[in-house]
Amino acid sequence: MIFHALILATLNTFSTLFAEFVKMVHCQTFYLHCDTTCSTISVMSKQNKKMIKMEQNPRNWRIEDLKSVADAHGVEWVHDGGSHVVFRDKQGAHLTVPASRPIKPIYVKHFVALIKRGI
Numbered sequence: 792m793i794f795h796a797l798i799l800a801t802l803n804t805f806s807t808l809f810a811e812f813v814k815m816v817h818c819q820t821f822y823l824h825c826d827t828t829c830s831t832i833s834v835m836s837k838q839n840k841k842m843i844k845m846e847q848n849p850r851n852w853r854i855e856d857l858k859s860v861a862d863a864h865g866v867e868w869v870h871d872g873g874s875h876v877v878f879r880d881k882q883g884a885h886l887t888v889p890a891s892r893p894i895k896p897i898y899v900k901h902f903v904a905l906i907k908r909g910i
Contacts, residue, residue, distance in 0.1 A: 841856060841860055864909060865881060866881075867879045870890065875890060882908070886898075
């Protein structure tokens with residue numbers, strides 16, 4: 792019974808702190824992410840969540856999805872109306888992705904690796 796009350800108090804405090812955090816940042820949607828042992832709980836943006844989904848399932852993504860994730864992580868991209876988009880991270884590494892739909896899984900995997908190198 793005491794343990795149950797302690798958990799409820801902790802969750803209530805966490806909820807209050809999280810609500811205050813969301814008010815401070817109010818410009819984006821955030822999600823809670825708990826690692827497998829729940830020893831770490833982090834707050835992630837919509838684009839981080841999208842990148843995790845890309846990593847877990849690299850099929851059926853559009854070039855607009857890659858562009859939005861790249862923008863959120865400070866990766867520059869160039870699409871001059873041609874058939875390819877070039878993504879370039881801050882270290883100068885680049886990845887050329889065909890803009891056809893859907894993007895092949897191998898390009899999505901390379902894109903996620905490019906983003907992770909820059910984080």
